[in-house]
Amino acid sequence: MSEKNLTMRSLHDLGLAAWFGGSLMGAVGLNRAGASVADPGQRLPVSSTGWARWTPVNAAAIGTHLVGAAGELIAETPRMSIQSGVGRTSLVKTGLTAAALGVTGYSRMLGKKLEKAGEVPAEGTTEPHPQTPDQVASAQRQLKVLQWAIPALTGSLVVLTAYMGEQQKPGQVFRGVLGRMSGTSRKAPMLLGMLAARRRG
Numbered sequence: 703m704s705e706k707n708l709t710m711r712s713l714h715d716l717g718l719a720a721w722f723g724g725s726l727m728g729a730v731g732l733n734r735a736g737a738s739v740a741d742p743g744q745r746l747p748v749s750s751t752g753w754a755r756w757t758p759v760n761a762a763a764i765g766t767h768l769v770g771a772a773g774e775l776i777a778e779t780p781r782m783s784i785q786s787g788v789g790r791t792s793l794v795k796t797g798l799t800a801a802a803l804g805v806t807g808y809s810r811m812l813g814k815k816l817e818k819a820g821e822v823p824a825e826g827t828t829e830p831h832p833q834t835p836d837q838v839a840s841a842q843r844q845l846k847v848l849q850w851a852i853p854a855l856t857g858s859l860v861v862l863t864a865y866m867g868e869q870q871k872p873g874q875v876f877r878g879v880l881g882r883m884s885g886t887s888r889k890a891p892m893l894l895g896m897l898a899a900r901r902r903g
Contacts, residue, residue: 710773717767718863721802722856724760728753729849737826746838749827750817757810764806771799788866795862802855809848812841 736749775792816827819838823831828846830839 707774707777710770710777712770713766714770714774715863717763717765717770718856718859720763721760721767721806722853722860724756724763725806725849725852725856728756729853732756733827733849736824737829742823742825742831743821745824745826746816746819747821750813753813754817760806764803768799771795791862791866795859795866798855798859798862802852802859805848805851805855809845809852812845812848815841816845 732749732752736745739745739748822838823833825831828842830842
């Protein structure tokens with residue numbers, strides 16, 4: 703593996719790990735910690751402060767992941783054209799990434815609503831109080847679902863990344879190229895060159 707590919711893969715994996723881990727910690731820890739505050743009017747401000755502090759770090763993690771993902775995509779483009787299944791897996795990964803970005807962005811927008819609401823009564827970060835204003839309560843109910851959607855999507859990306867790593871093994875490359883070739887023998891030299899390069903790496 704070249705130094706450039708190692709850098710891109712590291713950016714990809716570290717960014718995704720922080721994105722996944724931060725969202726899971728928020729759902730399991732931070733949001734539930736807000737519900738433990740004695741004063742119902744302080745529950746949203748406490749959790750909102752935590753999320754506001756995490757947001758810049760999360761944005762940096764997502765940006766890091768996207769830079770690494772773009773670098774990996776460029777590096778793996780030749781293999782996509784000759785190995786069966788790689789292009790399809792890459793499309794699925796792109797779709798999951800887009801969905802995770804969309805859900806993360808929308809969740810942050812809802813979080814800003816809670817942040818601006820101030821000291822309104824709440825049972826918890828995602829649980830409205832009978833006296834919670836309707837707009838705030840609506841945002842809380844949506845976040846109750848979305849707080850689990852983000853780790854589910856990013857966790858799926860972690861699993862898919864591991865699967866794509868398996869696709870890069872020489873044996874998988876060989877079988878995938880044979881499946882794609884289907885009689886197009888002109889691609890055989892490209893296959894041999896790729897396998898030789900991977901053995902050297």
